[in-house]
Amino acid sequence: MTEFSVGIKILSELIEQVRFTLLIVQKREWGNNSVSSLAFDRAASYYGRTRGKPEFVSRATTDSLIDLARLTPASRVLEIGIGTGRIALPLLSRGLRVVGIDLSLAMMERIRDQIAPGARVRLAQTDANALPFPDTTFDCAYAVSVYHVVANWQNALREAWRVVKPGGYFLVTYGYVD
Numbered sequence: 001m002t003e004f005s006v007g008i009k010i011l012s013e014l015i016e017q018v019r020f021t022l023l024i025v026q027k028r029e030w031g032n033n034s035v036s037s038l039a040f041d042r043a044a045s046y047y048g049r050t051r052g053k054p055e056f057v058s059r060a061t062t063d064s065l066i067d068l069a070r071l072t073p074a075s076r077v078l079e080i081g082i083g084t085g086r087i088a089l090p091l092l093s094r095g096l097r098v099v100g101i102d103l104s105l106a107m108m109e110r111i112r113d114q115i116a117p118g119a120r121v122r123l124a125q126t127d128a129n130a131l132p133f134p135d136t137t138f139d140c141a142y143a144v145s146v147y148h149v150v151a152n153w154q155n156a157l158r159e160a161w162r163v164v165k166p167g168g169y170f171l172v173t174y175g176y177v178d
Contacts, residue, residue: 062090069140069169071096078138080128080160081146085111092119099138101126128156133163140164142171 065087071077073095079088082100084107091098097120102108108123115121126132128143128150141160147153157172164170 058086058090061087062094065091065140065142065171066094066096069142069171071140073097075139076137078131078133078141078160078163080131080141080143080156081150082111082123083107085114087142087144088121089114092116092121096120098122099124099133101128101131103127129159131159131163135162136165136168137163138165138168140169140171144173147172 065071069075069077071091075096077091077096077098079098079100082088082098082102083104085100088098088100088111093116099122100108100111101124103125105125108125111121111123124132128146129152141164143160147156150156160170
């Protein structure tokens with residue numbers, strides 16, 4: 001096997017491992033409620049290292065998010081479960097304005113260490129079931145691998161829906177494709 005064909009085989013295996021399903025919903029209507037969820041404080045020191053993706057995957061994810069949700073630097077974007085910032089940081093580097101929420105202050109401290117000067121980011125420790133934002137605040141809300149660890153996740157989905165503007169987008173990853 002040549003070096004080139006080995007590289008192609010590894011690349012195709014990697015692509016199979018990182019594929020996920022993306023649910024894209026354009027805002028119409030829904031409701032509201034409240035409860036608490038699971039925090040990842042103990043995982044903060046290693047979480048980012050164990051969830052990292054190759055640069056080309058990160059770039060493709062960022063490009064897709066920007067394109068699918070039609071994001072511009074004027075857009076207001078909410079990341080639910082921002083964690084260590086692996087999705088938000090590339091958006092910030094493209095000049096987007098991001099508000100990130102998470103239960104874990106320890107996880108969000110990892111973001112602060114990586115934010116470039118002048119980045120337009122706000123972080124808030126809060127539960128996805130009780131978002132502290134007025135209705136129709138954001139052009140886009142997204143959650144990557146979050147709702148499976150959220151108590152009363154159905155309510156958390158309604159909360160996210162509540163804060164997205166009419167005509168805005170709510171993007172959710174909900175699992176890996178085998």
